[in-house]
Amino acid sequence: MFQRIGAVIYKEVLHIVRDPRTLAVMFMIPVVQLFLLGYAATTDVKHVPMVVLDWDRTPQSQELVDTYRAVDVFRIIGYVERQEDLARLLDAGIAQAALLIPKGYGADVLAGRLATVGLIIDGSDPAVASNAYAAALSIAQNHSTQILRRTLNLDPRRMPGLDPRPRVWYNPEMRSANYMIPGLIGAILQFLTMLLTAQAIVREREQGTMEQLIVTPIRPVELVVGKVAPYVLIAYIDFAIILTLGALWFRVPFRGNLGLLLALSGLFLLSSLGLGLLISTVASTQREAMLLTYFLLLPSIFLAGLLFPIQAMPQVLQWISYLIPLRYMLVILRSIIVKGVGIEPLWDETVALLLFGVAAMGLAARRFRKRLE
Template structure:
């Protein structure tokens, strides 16, 4: 072995890496991203869950019990209602994760040793059920008694009951399978279109496309449409296997499931096209796709609870289309909600599609240079 020639090859590879900015970014960026995400953003100890409160007793004792629950830090009040039915409607729409109900006969139940409060939990997220169980440990006898109630010698021994809806068995498949639709569509759709324009350039087909009267917008949209059908086929396969193998329910409209999936497909395809206008090779396109996929799967709420992340990270996660899709698909499939009830996430996905597609069209030029 000639060490001089070997050293020449080593120097050549180092120089090539120095010119490849994408690879350099991955060498430094991947360890930094993973360290920050897992060390700072990922937190399985849920705090500040959005909660709604119904206090029909409105006594000193009931108010003290609510304050004790809030003092745990597990829940944060974002809405008040008059009836438990209103809380259930909020849970179905995804506005709150937990509902706290204190009945009108709170003091009587407290003195009789019966359940004095009921915690309504969105069981479509198993992590929320586990966090809500901490509220059962709030001591009832620490609540201030209602001075209007008659004195009694019965010892105070009330209880707090937790009721989980939509997934009372706490089966993880019920929560994971709907999310897998979004994860698989994100991984495949972004990758397919990220290499689309680059592949045309590498194979020499771009010269033929330049000679046609196609506009940039027509070329971009024409490349997207075939993959929409592919994405819907993938959605159908996951739904069929999920309901057959894991008995995952579809409580809402199947049409809403496909409409939400269609929005995510368009969002990912538009993002992939934008990546393809920046990448110089198919390998670079795949590298850039990885930078999109890693934050999406970690910050969207698929693997780790969204409510456990710091507020800054939650704001960043709102930019990811998968974050909004998970809320939509779980709301439709598991809680039976309609897309009209979750219009905020629908608008967010639609806006993402328009912005990404516009940027891709503006960046694309029918030139070989």
Template sequence: MKQRLFSLIRKEFIQIVRDPRTLILTLIYPVVMLFLLGYAITNDVRNIPLAVLDRDRSGQSRALLDAYRASDYFKLEYYITSEDEMNYLIESNQARAAVIIPPNYGREIVAGRVGQIAFIIDGSDPNVSGTALTAAIMVGQSQSTKIVAQRTMRETQTQMPVDVRTQVWYNPGMITAYYMIPALIGMILQFLTTFLTSTSIVRERERGTIEQLIVTPIRSWELVAGKMVPYVLIAFFDMIEILVAGVLLFDVPINGSLMLLLVLSCLFLVTTLGIGLLISTVANTQQEAMLTTMFTLLPSIFLSGFMFPLAAMPTFLQAVSYLIPLRYFLIITRGIVLKGTGADVLLPEILALCFFAIVVMAATAVRFKKQLD
């Protein structure tokens, strides 16, 4: 029995050594995941992009903005002049919150009365919006205490001098399901399409049917399209299933165009299916194809904004996230479902997905052509 067990263990080691690609992936995979988990997984939200509409422009308003800047929760990135600019910045995800200081704020503070400000928060991401809501109130209260201390002892202070009135847009209840369900569309589509297509060519190679494809008079792009169509139909069915379940079970509101979501989902599917087929042309075995697929899926989970806010990550990981197609599709799904965003606002994300689709499909067609030749 011991001899049989030793022989089986020895055989498994030999099999691993004979497959160097799988061996390399097996060794590198834990290190990469440890790196990503160590830096990307954090619930500490800092440097929330803030739009500032200061209609007072007084010393008192500047002091208030300095307090928000010093808190480290907000990054005063946009100084705007109208509410239309504010709406666009929040809708396009460039700003996650906005502060509006009215023209009479400074006079009210000097006169010993209450100076009211408005603080608008994008509630589509409950994690970020919850932090922004708490920080907005906390900084306002801290500034109120400072103003009270600066006033003379002869004045009778009956109320706090700064009144922060907050509004949460798009997801007033800050319900996590409203934020996660649209993201699950992208995650499930990528997982299914990439995983299923990554083993397609490898499976035919292992079964010996790849030679039949080689001798047939078909072009490489036709073979790519023929491999993609069935998975596209399956993926669309899954997407509709997720949307229906989200509406029925979680009451997720769909505020935007469903047709626009379907069209842009098709563009995303071209990219993910192309990645799966590209993996299939590179891998030699189904096991290697599966490992390579997981190697691409997990970074997408951590670096796309699916679970953790990109603003909380180090700068170099934020730069790497621009290479993740899922990052752009999550902005699209959350924008359409939660905010009712149109194609004009989502144009940068649409162009990015077009670029990824062209590059990935071109690379896949080249790999297929080499194999068919």
């Protein structure tokens, strides 16, 4: 049995090695995807172009502008004299935020009166707008505290009222890379294993060598194991590459147990490989296998919680997400890498991946056996 499986593995390795372009793609795709999505799929908002309409023109108003200029959230692109010019820049998308300082602002600050300023945020992109809005208010509140301390000689810490002292665990800087990079690892692994496995079986059928394998003493299960085994190794190599890049290049801290992560990743690969084999039993050509892979991959990306929080989805889509293995893998990756947890909090996700893997591989093996017969 093992000799026959070894022969199939050897044959598949020769296929891979003799096609250097495909071999290069196997290792370049995850790296390219990690860099593209690692930089593009981020919720950190920086350098939002801001225009200033300053009708006061006092040292106090200039100090407020300098406060916004000092942070990297906003980038002051210039001053305007009229509201029409401000609206024109916002309409054209040249500016996404505007600071309006009315006349008398400086006098109000010096007199200790309530000083009012205007903030306009372009809401056409809600993700940018919500972060820019929160940052703009936070900067204004901090500057207001400084004014109180300096002009009225008041220490806000000694004033009566609530004194909240929040602490952020696991990701104190709240960097989106610490959240996105572990998720991208799962998505890239699923894409590679599904696509490569589906195409490996379909390629035999396209080249007419499947019939030659059928007449050999190799059993269907042995053929499946032999065809899949090399891609498991490739998946783990890609896993190591993108995990290392995530830690060294994107500075994502790894706080958990590497052995536990590799073991649970094996359960996830089991379901992804099973889905790839299922695709191979349906597709007749490699192009069709690729299209079916993308057809299954897109719902996984959008419904598993990779880009959008599951809690914000309609209830029906939340129920559907329970049928997506990537949902559970994302929890495992983010919990082990970012939080450093052990197996105890992840039993539900582990059992779910095990059930999905056994079901996918069992169904794929059954359909594959019928296809050979």
